[in-house]
Amino acid sequence: MGESVTAFAPASIGNVGVGFDMLGLALDGVGDHVIARRKDQPGISVSEVLGLDGAPHPYLSKDPEHNTASIAVKALWNDYGDDHGVDLRIHKGVPLQSGMGSSAASAVAATFAVNQLLGTPLPTPNLLPYALAGEQYASGGLHADNVAPSLLGGMIYCPKVLLPETVRMPVPKGVSAVLIHPELQVNTAHARRKLAKAYSMEQWLEQQAYFGGFLAACAASDLELIRKTLKDVIVEPQRASAVSCFAAVKDAAVRGGALGCSLSGSGPSIFALTESGKAGNLATAMEQACRSLGIDCQSWVSSLDAPGAHLEA
Amino acid sequence: MGESVTAFAPASIGNVGVGFDMLGLALDGVGDHVIARRKDQPGISVSEVLGLDGAPHPYLSKDPEHNTASIAVKALWNDYGDDHGVDLRIHKGVPLQSGMGSSAASAVAATFAVNQLLGTPLPTPNLLPYALAGEQYASGGLHADNVAPSLLGGMIYCPKVLLPETVRMPVPKGVSAVLIHPELQVNTAHARRKLAKAYSMEQWLEQQAYFGGFLAACAASDLELIRKTLKDVIVEPQRASAVSCFAAVKDAAVRGGALGCSLSGSGPSIFALTESGKAGNLATAMEQACRSLGIDCQSWVSSLDAPGAHLEA
Numbered sequence: 001m002g003e004s005v006t007a008f009a010p011a012s013i014g015n016v017g018v019g020f021d022m023l024g025l026a027l028d029g030v031g032d033h034v035i036a037r038r039k040d041q042p043g044i045s046v047s048e049v050l051g052l053d054g055a056p057h058p059y060l061s062k063d064p065e066h067n068t069a070s071i072a073v074k075a076l077w078n079d080y081g082d083d084h085g086v087d088l089r090i091h092k093g094v095p096l097q098s099g100m101g102s103s104a105a106s107a108v109a110a111t112f113a114v115n116q117l118l119g120t121p122l123p124t125p126n127l128l129p130y131a132l133a134g135e136q137y138a139s140g141g142l143h144a145d146n147v148a149p150s151l152l153g154g155m156i157y158c159p160k161v162l163l164p165e166t167v168r169m170p171v172p173k174g175v176s177a178v179l180i181h182p183e184l185q186v187n188t189a190h191a192r193r194k195l196a197k198a199y200s201m202e203q204w205l206e207q208q209a210y211f212g213g214f215l216a217a218c219a220a221s222d223l224e225l226i227r228k229t230l231k232d233v234i235v236e237p238q239r240a241s242a243v244s245c246f247a248a249v250k251d252a253a254v255r256g257g258a259l260g261c262s263l264s265g266s267g268p269s270i271f272a273l274t275e276s277g278k279a280g281n282l283a284t285a286m287e288q289a290c291r292s293l294g295i296d297c298q299s300w301v302s303s304l305d306a307p308g309a310h311l312e313a
Numbered sequence: 314m315g316e317s318v319t320a321f322a323p324a325s326i327g328n329v330g331v332g333f334d335m336l337g338l339a340l341d342g343v344g345d346h347v348i349a350r351r352k353d354q355p356g357i358s359v360s361e362v363l364g365l366d367g368a369p370h371p372y373l374s375k376d377p378e379h380n381t382a383s384i385a386v387k388a389l390w391n392d393y394g395d396d397h398g399v400d401l402r403i404h405k406g407v408p409l410q411s412g413m414g415s416s417a418a419s420a421v422a423a424t425f426a427v428n429q430l431l432g433t434p435l436p437t438p439n440l441l442p443y444a445l446a447g448e449q450y451a452s453g454g455l456h457a458d459n460v461a462p463s464l465l466g467g468m469i470y471c472p473k474v475l476l477p478e479t480v481r482m483p484v485p486k487g488v489s490a491v492l493i494h495p496e497l498q499v500n501t502a503h504a505r506r507k508l509a510k511a512y513s514m515e516q517w518l519e520q521q522a523y524f525g526g527f528l529a530a531c532a533a534s535d536l537e538l539i540r541k542t543l544k545d546v547i548v549e550p551q552r553a554s555a556v557s558c559f560a561a562v563k564d565a566a567v568r569g570g571a572l573g574c575s576l577s578g579s580g581p582s583i584f585a586l587t588e589s590g591k592a593g594n595l596a597t598a599m600e601q602a603c604r605s606l607g608i609d610c611q612s613w614v615s616s617l618d619a620p621g622a623h624l625e626a
Contacts, residue, residue, distance in 0.1 A: 022522055157529060159522030162541065167529045201510060204517040208524055209335055209472030215528055216470060216480045228475065 002038030002084075007113035009034075009309040010153070011094040012101040013179065013271045014145040017232045017262030018207075018214045022159035023169075024101070024145035027179060028302035031150070032105040033091040033312065034069060036113035041085050044070045044077060048089040057092060068103040069110035072134025076111050079130075080121045086114055097185040099265035101146030107134030108150040112309040124309070127151060129164050140189035146265065153308030155218070171304035172221040175259065176279040177271055180286045180299040182245050184268040191266035195238055207234045223259060223275065230260025230273060243267040245290045245297075252289035256282045273304075315351030315397075320426035322347075322622040323466070324407040325414040326492060326584045327458040330545045330575030331527045333520075335472035336482075337414070337458035340492060341615040344463070345418040346404040346625065347382060349426035354398050357383045357390060361402040370405060381416040382423035385447025389424050392443075393434045399427055410498040412578035414459030420447030421463040425622040437622070440464060442477050453502035459578065466621030468531070484617035485534040488572065489592040490584055493599045493612040495558050497581040504579035508551055520547045536572060536588065543573025543586060556580040558603045558610075565602035569595045586617075 010031035016023045039045070044064045051057040064070035069090055077086065088110055094102040108131045115122055131147045144158035148166045157167040210229045217225035240246045243263065249270045253261035258272035274282050283299040290297040323344035329336045352358070357377045364370040377383035382403055390399065401423055407415040421444045428435055444460045457471035461479045470480040523542045530538035553559045556576065562583045566574035571585035587595050596612040603610040 019525070021518055022525065157525055159518070159526065161519055161522045162526055165538075165541075167526065167533075167538070169529065170532075195514065198511045198513055199517055201508065201512065204512055204521075205334055205472070206474055208517075208521045209474045211521055212332070212335065212470055212524060212528055213472065213475055213480065215525055216482065219483075219532055220480075225478075225480070228478075 002040070003117065004035055004037035005113050005116045006033055006035045006312045007109045007116065007309055008032070008312050009105045009109035009112060009150045010306055011105055012146045012149040013177065014099065014101055014265035015232070015235070016155070017236070017260060017271070018211050018230055020232065020235050021143050021145060023155065023157055024149035025155045025177060025304065026149040026153045026306040026308055027100070027177065027300060028306040030100070030300050031093050032102070032109045033093065034106065034109035034113050035089040036110065036117050037087050038117060039085045039087050042083060043085045044074050045085065045087045046070050046090065047087050050091045052092060052095060059096060060090070060092070068134040068138045069106040071137045072107040072111045072131050073114045075133040076114055076127070076130040080118050086117060095181060097187055098181050099186060099263060099267045099269040100179065100181060101150055101265065103138030104131065104135045104146035104150045107131040108147055108309050110134070112151070116311060124151060125166070128166065141192065149308065151308050154305045169215065170219045172218045172223065172226060174221070174276050175223065175226070175273055175304055176276040177273055177302045177304060178279055178283045178286060178299060179264060179269055179271045179302065180249060180283065180290060180297050181269045182243070182290050183296040184243060186242055186267045191239060191242065195235065199234060203234055207232070226259045226273065230262070232262050236262050239263055239267055243270070245293050245295050246270060248289040248293060249286050252285045253282060256285040258282055315353070316430065317348055317350035318426050318429045319346055319348045319625045320422045320429065320622055321345070321625050322418045322422035322425060322463045323619055324418055325459045325462040326490065327412065327414055327578035328545070328548070329468070330549070330573060330584070331524050331543055333545065333548050334456050334458060336468065336470055337462035338468045338490060338617065339462040339466045339619040339621055340413070340490065340613060341619040343413070343613050344406050345422045346406065347419065347422035347426050348402040349423065349430050350400045351430060352398045352400050355396060356398045357387050358398065358400045359383050359403065360400050363404045365405060365408060372409060373403070373405070381447040381451045382419040384450045385420040385424045385444050386427045388446040389427055389440070389443040393431050399430060408494060410500060411494050412499060412576060412580045412582035413492070413494060414463055414578065416451030417444065417448045417459035417463050420444040421460055421622050423447070425464070429624060437464060438479070441479065454505065462621065464621050467618045482528065483532045485531045485536065485539060487534070487589050488536065488539070488586055488617055489589040490586055490615045490617060491592055491596045491599060491612060492577060492582055492584045492615065493562060493596065493603060493610050494582045495556070495603050496609040497556060499555055499580045504552055504555065508548065512547060516547055520545070539572045539586065543575070545575050549575050552576055552580055556583070558606050558608050559583060561602040561606055562599050565598045566595060569598040571595055
């Protein structure tokens with residue numbers, strides 16, 4: 001058996017409601033583990049993909065050409081690998097098609113682990129293009145709003161026009177994220193294809209106005225300005241109906257004092273930002289609203305400066 | 314003769330290239346003066362409007378129903394005035410239809426002066442809706458990107474959805490603005506009507522990406538990120554052809570090392586941001602490019618934290 005390392009990469013909130021395709025937030029305490037082990041044979045293999053229940057995953061492929069983690073690693077290995085190979089074991093902690101950046105977490109954890117195995121030829125931020133290559137296979141587009149926060153932690157600004165550069169954004173003090181994952185599935189690529197292609201100037205400017213205000217509010221820890229600006233008036237209205245519990249959960253969040261609430265990525269997960277002291281109660285209220293519709297769910301409370309990918313013992 | 318006060322309000326750069334309709338920057342050393350004098354007769358009058366040459370202005374009306382300054386003052390007077398009246402004398406320092414917020418400067422200076430005359434019933438930021446009422450008459454829409462910086466100074470975030478609230482944005486250290494005013498005129502309302510009504514998602518997201526990056530870059534004084542993000546890929550391409558010298562002046566600015574260059578408001582004025590040490594040479598280069606096309610021009614160099622409206626002795 002060759003040398004091996006285990007890396008963890010967190011789940012993440014894509015878009016953060018207000019920043020479609022360009023803003024992402026890492027989550028505390030939920031993510032994927034990837035164990036990367038050197039092997040004598042050349043090439044990348046995937047010997048194990050375990051689901052949340054510890055059993056072999058029913059859907060995710062072990063074919064290295066069809067797995068987001070191995071696709072990411074293959075790109076890295078082509079540039080920095082050697083004549084030998086690497087085997088990956090993927091232990092999913094992030095539910096599939098949940099809107100929590102599941103494919104991104106696997107791709108990030110795998111590239112992070114393999115970079116370590118190779119003696120760290122690249123500083124962490126430079127792993128982004130490799131992890132993106134894997135994530136692109138799953139999502140069908142070049143969107144870094146899950147990969148970037150999963151890799152780097154915290155809240156990351158990562159629009160396509162700046163890639164591979166990203167910008168760490170200041171996060172407001174005393175604010176936490178609540179994420180609830182209803183037991184529903186949404187196909188990201190399908191959700192994207194359904195979005196309208198054209199928007200009026202008024203729509204564009206309104207959304208951009210909230211976006212700029214949210215960034216300013218976070219930098220200034222201005223909670224009332226977060227409340228006014230954490231809004232998605234373009235994408236959320238087009239996607240909300242695909243998540244049957246969305247209206248009820250958002251209503252519970254708003255009544256519970258959330259600063260804002262929207263879909264995480266393309267859903268079905270729903271996130272809220274809230275004053276940290278209210279986070280526990282808010283999670284309970286959002287879960288109850290979901291369960292009252294007969295939909296099981298799970299929730300997490302996270303700081304806004306959750307760590308990104310890192311090694312595990 | 315009744316009591317009188319004189320107020321100054323600066324010209325401003327609307328949009329700041331990257332933030333159409335929502336970002337504005339005050340300019341140093343160029344603006345309008347308004348002398349407000351109490352009179353016994355009720356109502357608002359305008360007894361004098363002088364142009365840049367000190368002679369009666371050939372176009373601006375002294376009819377209080379058709380002058381941006383008196384319209385602004387009338388709204389303020391209705392809320393806080395008394396049984397007497399006020400007369401305004403307007404000394405223009407900002408050329409008309411220049412893209413430098415000429416009507417905003419008059420409306421702001423007038424409301425600031427009259428607020429003083431009334432014993433300052435309102436703190437300065439609360440004058441915004443009154444000055445906007447005047448500016449709206451001139452521009453045909455509710456856009457605060459000239460009024461807000463003229464009133465408050467510095468760089469102000471002022472999208473419609475947040476009004477009357479505005480947000481003072483941090484400005485980068487060591488950066489100055491150069492503004493050149495070619496002797497051309499652009500009608501703001503007409504320029505706006507010509508803009509396309511619909512945009513693709515890609516266009517919207519690209520512009521929003523630059524916008525968010527620019528705000529982050531300013532907050533971090535990251536000059537290279539300003540260079541990457543101070544771009545208007547939607548409005549500038551639609552308006553540039555109306556300003557015959559734009560391409561030549563922008564080219565001179567870019568070759569002169571500017572961090573970015575675009576139209577100020579709807580033009581014809583053109584602004585650039587630059588490292589402060591290069592500002593003088595950049596202004597000269599932009600002026601030369603303009604004059605080489607046979608178009609006379611004037612330029613100003615400004616800090617990014619120019620003062621807003623204030624009293625003058």
